[in-house]
Amino acid sequence: MAALALRAVTQSFLRRTGAGRRQPFLALGPLDVQVGDGEFVALIGASGSGKSTVLRLLAGLMEPTTGEVRINGQPPRELQVQHSLGIAFQEHALLPWRTVAGNLRLPFEIAGLAADPQRIAGLIALAGLEGFEHARPAELSGGMRQRVAIARALALRPKLLLLDEPFGALDAVTRRRMNFELERIWLEGRPTTVLVTHGVDEAVLLADRILVLTQRPGRVRLDIRVPFARPRTAALMRTTEFHRLVDELTAALESA
Numbered sequence: 001m002a003a004l005a006l007r008a009v010t011q012s013f014l015r016r017t018g019a020g021r022r023q024p025f026l027a028l029g030p031l032d033v034q035v036g037d038g039e040f041v042a043l044i045g046a047s048g049s050g051k052s053t054v055l056r057l058l059a060g061l062m063e064p065t066t067g068e069v070r071i072n073g074q075p076p077r078e079l080q081v082q083h084s085l086g087i088a089f090q091e092h093a094l095l096p097w098r099t100v101a102g103n104l105r106l107p108f109e110i111a112g113l114a115a116d117p118q119r120i121a122g123l124i125a126l127a128g129l130e131g132f133e134h135a136r137p138a139e140l141s142g143g144m145r146q147r148v149a150i151a152r153a154l155a156l157r158p159k160l161l162l163l164d165e166p167f168g169a170l171d172a173v174t175r176r177r178m179n180f181e182l183e184r185i186w187l188e189g190r191p192t193t194v195l196v197t198h199g200v201d202e203a204v205l206l207a208d209r210i211l212v213l214t215q216r217p218g219r220v221r222l223d224i225r226v227p228f229a230r231p232r233t234a235a236l237m238r239t240t241e242f243h244r245l246v247d248e249l250t251a252a253l254e255s256a
Helices: 051-058 076-082 100-110 117-126 142-153 172-189 200-206 240-255
Strands: 004-016 022-035 040-044 066-071 085-089 160-164 192-196 209-213 220-225
Touching: 004 051, 022 051, 022 066, 022 220, 040 051, 040 200, 051 066, 051 160, 051 192, 066 076, 076 085, 085 142, 100 117, 100 142, 117 142, 142 160, 142 172, 172 200, 200 240, 209 240, 220 240
Parallel strands: 040 192, 040 209, 085 160, 160 192
Antiparallel strands: 004 022, 004 066, 209 220
16 A cells, blocks of 8 residues: 555635636646655646645645545544644744754644653754754754754654755755755655655755646646665766756656
8 A cells, every 4th residue: 555645636726707706726636646655755846736735635734626635544634633744844934932952842742742852852963953952943044944844843753744845945055955964864764755846956866756747737747766876965966867867857847
């Protein structure tokens, strides 16, 4: 059984017409996608292709208009109940009055669980933030804040990790560095992961598979397995093979 499955999924929304009426339009699908346990999948596509809608469906924040979404055979809302879902967004959403350690304790508190000091210390070490345990978000760089956000998403060892443009607000140099940090952190536990990104090179660097979505309604135009071994390195990004795959995906985006 796939860890994650979307079967004949569509998503429609209502939009206002010139007469002030609401008219349905198909934004997504039909989608048939399966993701294996521990697989890292990237979604790329133009704005409006439905990438973030897919994440909301996987997170159980909305129900599909038709079809079904299953995580380990269960509806996504079950993962919320089990506290088995981790999410990190472009905006880190850290509580500004809490320290790094305090923000990492938050998932435990929401779940009604006792925060294990060893787990918190391990997350701080995993994110490379030793010595910043008592720092507040305003005292951290943008990259450090995003590392805290990703560590927080992993705090309860989720079965599914959803990443929505987690580095989109960072400068190019910091973003590239954070790509390698994310892979390092992800390799520690290898949760099933779906990343939404506009960066083709970012998708190639991080993912096991890349799905290219068409313009609205979003459908899978291309499903490519990334052939590079892990861990990925900066040297990989200078190879002909890496650039050939980036060019292939960019061309697919332009014709989607």
